[in-house]
Amino acid sequence: RRNVIIRCLLYGSLTFGMWTTLFFLYLHRIHTHYLEKTSQELSSAWYLEQSEQQPITQDPQPPSKAHVVVKNKPEKLQTFTVLGENINYSDPKLLDGLSKYGFNTITSTNVGFKREVPDTRHKMCLQNHYSTHLPTASVIICFHNEEFNALFRTMFSVVNLTPNSLLEEIILVDDMSEFDDLKEKLDYVLEVFRGKIKLIRNQKREGLIRGRMIGAARASGDVLVFLDSHCEVNKGWLEPLLYSIAKDHKMVVCPLIDVIDETTLEYRASPVVRGAFDWELKFKWDNVFSYEMDGPDRPIKPIRSPAMAGGIFAIYRHYFNEIGQYDKGMDLWGGENLELSLRIWMCGGQLFIIPCSRVGHITKKQFKEVSAITRAFTRNSLRMVHVWLDEYKEQFFLRKPGLRSIAYGNISERVELRKRLGCKSFQWYLDTVFPELEASVNSS
Numbered sequence: 001r002r003n004v005i006i007r008c009l010l011y012g013s014l015t016f017g018m019w020t021t022l023f024f025l026y027l028h029r030i031h032t033h034y035l036e037k038t039s040q041e042l043s044s045a046w047y048l049e050q051s052e053q054q055p056i057t058q059d060p061q062p063p064s065k066a067h068v069v070v071k072n073k074p075e076k077l078q079t080f081t082v083l084g085e086n087i088n089y090s091d092p093k094l095l096d097g098l099s100k101y102g103f104n105t106i107t108s109t110n111v112g113f114k115r116e117v118p119d120t121r122h123k124m125c126l127q128n129h130y131s132t133h134l135p136t137a138s139v140i141i142c143f144h145n146e147e148f149n150a151l152f153r154t155m156f157s158v159v160n161l162t163p164n165s166l167l168e169e170i171i172l173v174d175d176m177s178e179f180d181d182l183k184e185k186l187d188y189v190l191e192v193f194r195g196k197i198k199l200i201r202n203q204k205r206e207g208l209i210r211g212r213m214i215g216a217a218r219a220s221g222d223v224l225v226f227l228d229s230h231c232e233v234n235k236g237w238l239e240p241l242l243y244s245i246a247k248d249h250k251m252v253v254c255p256l257i258d259v260i261d262e263t264t265l266e267y268r269a270s271p272v273v274r275g276a277f278d279w280e281l282k283f284k285w286d287n288v289f290s291y292e293m294d295g296p297d298r299p300i301k302p303i304r305s306p307a308m309a310g311g312i313f314a315i316y317r318h319y320f321n322e323i324g325q326y327d328k329g330m331d332l333w334g335g336e337n338l339e340l341s342l343r344i345w346m347c348g349g350q351l352f353i354i355p356c357s358r359v360g361h362i363t364k365k366q367f368k369e370v371s372a373i374t375r376a377f378t379r380n381s382l383r384m385v386h387v388w389l390d391e392y393k394e395q396f397f398l399r400k401p402g403l404r405s406i407a408y409g410n411i412s413e414r415v416e417l418r419k420r421l422g423c424k425s426f427q428w429y430l431d432t433v434f435p436e437l438e439a440s441v442n443s444s
């Protein structure tokens with residue numbers, strides 16, 4: 001009789017187990033179905049927006065919110081958008097944070113170190129599987145007086161959403177920050193990362209450009225990935241970047257930059273755009289031309305880009321050194337993105353935006369150091385004009401006559417570099433990479 005009882009119990013629990021499994025399978029199906037549906041709705045909404053989208057002319061920030069209106073917001077994502085509802089715009093603390101850091105630091109503190117952001121990739125990206133033999137990455141983040149939570153969200157998102165085997169290290173370069181919380185408190189909190197993060201503190205203000213070179217010199221990963229200190233990377237952000245570089249070491253790649261609103265900290269998807277600039281050398285986002293967007297894999301195809309937006313990109317470490325890193329004579333930041341873009345294209349490399357790699361970036365308002373930044377941008381642009389623009393430098397000076405006689409330092413080393421690398425002419429760049437710029441020679 002004991003046998004019978006045991007058998008009954010056995011069958012009983014088997015049946016129970018089976019039903020439970022079926023029930024969970026059912027729940028899972030509903031869940032995935034729901035997720036698929038929401039991502040489909042999202043992407044179709046963007047494509048609608050994209051087809052009626054005007055060229056984006058904002059500088060130097062990622063696409064403006066006007067172009068990324070998501071219609072029929074699915075419920076699942078609404079948890080990310082309620083952030084802005086309780087903002088008191090006359091709160092002096094809010095204004096103080098804005099002027100000190102360039103964005104809403106009250107909400108940033110409320111959000112804290114970690115959060116989940118909506119997966120903004122096109123659903124076709126989820127079908128990509130990358131080989132396990134990808135190169136390793138050193139992520140380099142320079143900062144100067146960054147808000148503590150924003151800096152930590154950048155690091156946590158990288159640590160959480162990057163496979164450990166691909167992440168060699170994160171290198172933080174503190175460019176002489178003055179705020180107290182970035183001193184001992186930062187050292188202390190970094191302990192939680194158990195050595196994955198290396199912190200370098202500059203002894204004098206170097207600016208972001210030399211700061212990145214200082215970080216790169218300490219890196220040991222195969223690939224250097226540069227990020228700003230107010231980013232949040234998204235799911236699967238790194239693999240497609242590494243994959244492109246693994247196939248071609250002279251390929252430099254940028255993620256698609258999503259927008260983190262500076263007031264609400266809402267994370268919003270950006271449309272697929274490419275980086276461009278005008279004859280004043282002001283960066284702008286540009287529509288991707290239809291001839292670049294053919295084929296069934298259109299929504300996830302890497303986009304050939306005449307220029308990169310700023311300091312968010314990945315490059316093979318040896319290649320970064322081979323093509324001359326950055327121009328050490330450039331100050332703070334501004335203009336270095338275009339100089340590097342021209343150098344990559346004209347000296348045998350390629351620059352692409354990878355739509356399946358998404359990184360959110362806070363579009364900061366600039367209130368501090370405005371005159372120093374303008375001065376640096378002028379100097380940096382002039383160095384680039386005199387090294388790379390050949391006879392087309394006249395196009396720049398026609399629009400900026402006041403800059404003809406401004407000093408820009410010694411560029412002989414960079415001119416030498418261009419010769420040594422055997423780079424092509426600016427005319428070649430216009431003909432091959434960015435004909436739309438040449439077409440605008442005679443219009444202002």
Ligand SMILES: *[C@@H]1O[C@H](CO)[C@@H](O)[C@H](O)[C@H]1NC(C)=O
Binds near residue numbers: 088089090
């Ligand atoms: C917003 O902040 C100001 C200044 O602190 C305060 O006087 C006002 O009552 C606040 N408004 C709301 C709706 O909380």
Ligand SMILES: *[C@@H]1O[C@H](CO)[C@@H](O)[C@H](O)[C@H]1NC(C)=O
Binds near residue numbers: 412
């Ligand atoms: C510019 O720098 C190079 C070395 O990089 C040096 O040989 C040259 O004399 C410098 N020119 C001027 C005008 O200082």
Ligand SMILES: [Mn+2]
Binds near residue numbers: 229361362364
């Ligand atoms: Mn930035």
